[in-house]
Amino acid sequence: MEEGLKIAQRAGRTVQCPKCAKPLIVAIEEGWEVDFCNQCKGIWVDVWEEKELLRIKPEAFTMDELKRLHAFYKPLGKADPVRYVPCPVCKELMNRKIWGSYSGIIIDKCYKHGTWYDDGELTKIQEYVASGGIEYEKMAMMEDGFNAVNSKLTSEVSRINQKLIGIYSRSKMAQLYSLSGF
Ligand SMILES: [Zn+2]
Ligand SMILES: [Zn+2]
Secondary structure: OOOOOOEEOOEEEEEEEEOOOEEEEEEEOOOOOEEOOOOOEEEEEEHHHHHHHHOEEEEEEEHHHHHHHHHOOOOOOOOOOOOOOOOOOOOEOEEEEEOOOOOOOOOEOOOOOOOEEOOOOOHHHHHHHHOHHHHHHHHHHHHHHHHHHHHHHHHHHHHHHHHHHHHHHHHHHHHHHHHOOO
16 A cells, blocks of 8 residues: 555445455545545545535536537446446445436445446546536426427327317218208
8 A cells, every 4th residue: 555545444444445345545536535446446425425526517508508518428438337336335235327317327326325436437427517417407308398298289189180070070971961861
C-alpha cells in the first residue's frame, strides 16, 4: 500500500471491492469522500453522498436543445457481464439497475448502503445529468403519455365514426326501402 493511502472502513471493518475483493481506499471526489479500488478503478459511493455527487444543475434547455444534446450523448459502450456482486458494507448481493432511461449505464446498488460505479461510470452519469439527461427523460415520458392519449382518442373517434356510418347507412337503406315501396 502506498504512503498516505487510507483503507476504507465501515463500523471498524475494512471494505472490499465488490468486483476484485481488494480493500478499498479513501479518495476524494469533488470534495466528497468516496471509496476507490486501485485495481479496477471502481468507486463506492455511500447513499448519502450520492445525491451530493449528482447534484449537478443542468442549464435550462428547450425541448429542441434537449433533443439535439441527446443525439450527441454517447453512452459508455462497455458490455458489462451480468454478474451480481456483494455490497461492500453488508455483503448482500446488490441490485443491477439502469441509471436513468437513456444513460445506458448499469450500476450495482444496495438500497441501504450505496452504489458501486465501475471505472468511468460516475463521470459518465455526471455528464449525462449535466447535458440534460434527466430533463430529457421527463420530456420523453410526457411525450409518450401524450402519444398514448392521442392514439386512444384517435381510435375512439374512428370507433364512433364507424358507428355513425353504420347508423347513417341503415337509415339511408330504410329510406330507400320505403321509397321503393318495400
Ligand atoms: Zn476492484
Ligand atoms: Zn449493503
